[in-house]
Every structure is written in C-alpha cells, then in structure tokens.
Amino acid sequence: LLLGILGAPGLGDPGPLEDVVIDRYYIPKICLREAQMGDFIRYHYNGTFKDGKKFDSSYDRGATVAGVVGVGRLITGMDRGLQGMCVNERRHLIVPPHLGYGSIGVAGLIPPDATLYFDVVMLDIWNKNDKLQITTLSKPERCNRTVENSDFVRYHYNGTLLDGTPFDSSYSKGSTYDTYVGTGWLIKGMDQGLLGMCAGEKRSIIIPPFLAYGEKGYGTVIPPQASLVFSVLLVDFHNPKDGVFLEHLEVPASCKRRAVTGDFVRYHYNGTLMDGTLFDSRTAQVNMERAPRDGHIKGCGKKQGKALGALQRSSSSPHPPLPGDKIPGSAVLIFDVHVIDFHNPADPVEIETVFRPEGCNVTTRDRDFVRYHYNCSLLDGTRLFSSHDYEKPQEVTLGANKVIEGLNSGLLDMCAGERRVLIVPPHLGHGESGARGVPGSAVLRFEVELISMEEGVPEGYLFIWHGEPPASLYEQMDLNKDGGIPADEFSTFIKTQVAEGKGRLMPSSDPEKIIADMFRNQDRNQDGKITPDELKLKSDEDQEKIHEEL
Secondary structure, three states: OOOOOOOOOOOOOOOOOOOOEEEEEEOOOOOOOEOOOOOEEEEEEEEEOOOOOEEEEHHHHOOOEEEEOOOOOOOHHHHHHHOOOEOOOEEEEEEOHHHOOOOOOEOOOEOOOOOEEEEEEEEEEEOOOOOOEEEEEEOOOOOOOOOOOOOEEEEEEEEEEOOOOEEEEHHHHOOOEEEEOOOOOOOHHHHHHHOOOOOOOEEEEEEOHHHOOOOOOEOOOEOOOOOEEEEEEEEEEEOOOOOOEEEEEEOOOOOOOEOOOOOEEEEEEEEEEOOOOEEEEEEEEEEOOOHHHOOOOHHHHOOOOOEOOOEEEEEEOOOOOOOOOOOOOOOOEEEEEEEEEEEOOOOOOEEEEEEOOOOOOOOOOOOOEEEEEEEEEEOOOOEEEEHHHOOOOEEEEOOOOOOOHHHHHHOOOOOOOOEEEEEEOHHHOOOOOOEOOEOOOOOEEEEEEEEEEEOOOOOOOOEEEOOOOOOOHHHHHOOOOOOOEEHHHHHHHHHHHHHOOOEEEOOOOOHHHHHHHHHHHHOOOOOOEEOOOOOOOHHHHHHHHHHHHO
C-alpha cells in the first residue's frame, strides 16, 4: 500500500500509477480505532474524474455506503484506500484504472481506462467480534446496590452515531427515559450497558450495530449498520418487588425504647431523589398507624424500631407524583430522618429516681407547697427552660393546676433533696398546640430536685385547725373586746395559732396575703371589721350549702 501525500498544487496528474494514491487531508486528534481488513465500515464519498466531473456520490443518494473492507467486495483501489482510516478521517484517493474498472469501465457511467478520484469520510467501523464498550465517567462514593435484570430504571442520555452525529437526547425532551431492564424493551446493547450501574453513575456506552438496530436502522435518524454511542446518567432505579430500605446512620447509646405502631412521632427530614436532588426538608409529625392515610407516603410510615434521636436513611418505592414538579413519576425517594421524639397516647409520666436521701419518711402529697429546681429540655437535648436562670427555686402548690399535669405527677411522693428525671408525654404536657417556646406535641424531659416542702391544706381552705377550734372563737379573736375584729386583730390571732401549732395556713411564699384573703372572706360587708354574725368556719359554710341544696 502506497501512502502518497500530495503537495500543495493538489492532486494533479501524477502520471501512470502503480498503486492507489492517498491524501489524508484530515486526521482527527483522537483515533481510537483504524479500519482493518474484515471490518464492517460505513462511509460517505464523492466520485469524480480528473476534470472534476462527478460520476457517483453517496450524498446524492441520501444514504451512506456500508460494507466489509479488504475482502474483495469493493474495487481494489477503494479497498486499499479505506484501510487504516479512523472515524471522521477524510481522504482523497486516486485510483488508477487497473485498480478500478480497468479497460472495460462501466457502461454509460465510467469509460475504459479511467482514473478515478474519490473524496471519502469514514463514519463507522465495527467488527462482528466486537463487544460492548463501557467507560465509567463518574461514580458516586456510596453505592449500596447496582442495576440488575428486571429492575425499573430512570436515566438521562445523549445518543450519537460513532462520528458524533446526534440522533436523540432525553434532555431535549425534558424528562428521563423510564423502562425495565432485561425484558426486551431496550436494544440489547443498552440492556447490557445499564447492568451494574449505581444511581448517579455516568457511563459512555458504545454499541455495535448487531446489538443495536442492525441492518434495518431506525427511521431516518439511525442508518443501517450504525454503531451507537450513548452518554448515560442513571437517575434512579428500583425493582417492583422492593420494599422500604432502611439504613441506620446513628443510634444513640441510651436507646431505651423504639417507636412502634401506634406511636406519634416528631422528626426532621431531608427528602431527595436518588441523584441527590432535594425536593423537601422540614419538621414533620405523624401517627404511625395513620401515616398512609394522612398524606404521608407509605414508606414514610415505616419508622417502627427507631430509637429516640436516631438518624436513619430510608429509600421508598415509587409512588404517583405529588402536586408540583419536584417529584417525577416512578421516582425512588430517599429520606434522611432524625427522630426528635415519639410517644404513645397511653403513655404515663416516666419517672427515674436519680437520688433519694436515706431515712426519707415524709414525702410530698397533693396540696403540699413545694420548692424545686428544674431543667427542661426536648428529648433531642434542645434546652428550653431552667429554674437556675432565676434567683429562687420554682414554687407551687401541688394539685392547684399551676403546672402541667405531668410535672405535677412527677413531683408527688418526693423527699426533700430527692432528684428525678421525668419524661412527660404531650397529652400530660402542653398538648398538640404547645406553648411559648415549646413545640406542639413535644415530649418534655425534666431534671427536678426537691428543695423543700410544706404540708398543704385541703382544696378551698386557706387555714385549717390541727384539732377542734376554740368553742368561743369570736371572743378569743376579739382581742380588745370591743365587739368588732379589725384586720390587725385578725392577723395577730391567726399568727398566734400558727406559732403555737394549733393550726396552719395554706403554704405560700406570702403568708400576709393569705391572711388578708381570709379577712376579706369573713368581712362580708367589707366595712373593715368582722362582726359575730359574719364570722363562720368554712366547714359550717359548706354544711349550710348542703342544706340549701337539699
């Protein structure tokens, strides 16, 4: 084979030629393969005589030429001139008569002893022994699973012929191509090329014609015997038999309880497609029994077994698209979930005694007045309130509806100096609506320490006697015996009874206010003094009310 490179004047007349003259006037920078004897090739050409007169052209016929090179199916000069060509290479060939149509020519087309001039561009090269060529362009670090036969895949692609001519693209359609793998819905080469891919992986797949559209081609866009090049991005995939896949990223060491069916869960989540596209991020709450019916997809209801504070990644099988365009049809969804807290509507207050003093004989009861310190937080550790932020401990009368029910319950039966941890479910806390600084449906954690306690009085009482009250109560209370009891005499008498242990006031941080309230209750006409007719024990008043009702 003579590879003659002609000079600047052009092809001209080289005189009698012994072999084909080849001018490689365009050679692509990248040449992955050269045409060899026995290869199938596809090319375009213009054929002219020395004077430039055209005798044949594949362009004019609107179809490329396909055949096998080097096996005698072409004129000898063309057979030789095409060997060694790269895809997209362009050559000028001069074929002498004895390597063309010789002294006979082609009747009505090519005269005898004609030298032929060809301008050729190589478009495709393949061999029947070729295999699929797969090049991984990029691959995510995390790849828990790869595509298998019968999987449903969603992918983007750009499709070109081997010479770079584009014929199709999913990007131009604005949607992924969605189909099953290994079921005959795809050309064989694509079926094979998608196997083993990870979601988010990019591949270049070169498919020989016998694994693509073969001798028939496809319409006007893919000619017969064309090799195809696909640049593929796998967006996601699943199998119709898939369930929800759970991956525990972090489970707290102190996980004493896990969510079960019927629990009410509050959680943070990021929702993404398998290619990482974020479609939603928020704090949510859900009843584990009602999840599939209350606007949550079924996969998001499967948090059973989650520990408080656990981080979990879950993949949910496809579902119909939600309103808007953030979630396409047949999309696999990934949720990164952080459980904030959970509870069951039947939960009581959970009480853990951290420290209890020895010799604890007296404990708090309903109506007792207590002083205590506390730290309040959410179950995920978020700090809400603390009595240590103030100068004095918190003070409250138990059972007076001054604190949430769960905290009130947790303070009962405590000794002074005792420390507890209380877990208060929302139905015994601030409920679904929450409170200032407290989210709705939040489970609260209290660290409490009882500082002191005072024995209380029954509900509705401000003062009670430890024994029977004096028979002549009014006379003893009227200290100056003037027939009227002003506020100062009343206050002095009550304080004396307390000091002598004969009775006790309702516990309070302000005893003077309690005594003042007692005086106002007895001074029924509000004239500043209590008369004998006005003074009545509460027990007597209660009895009178019973008689009136009867």
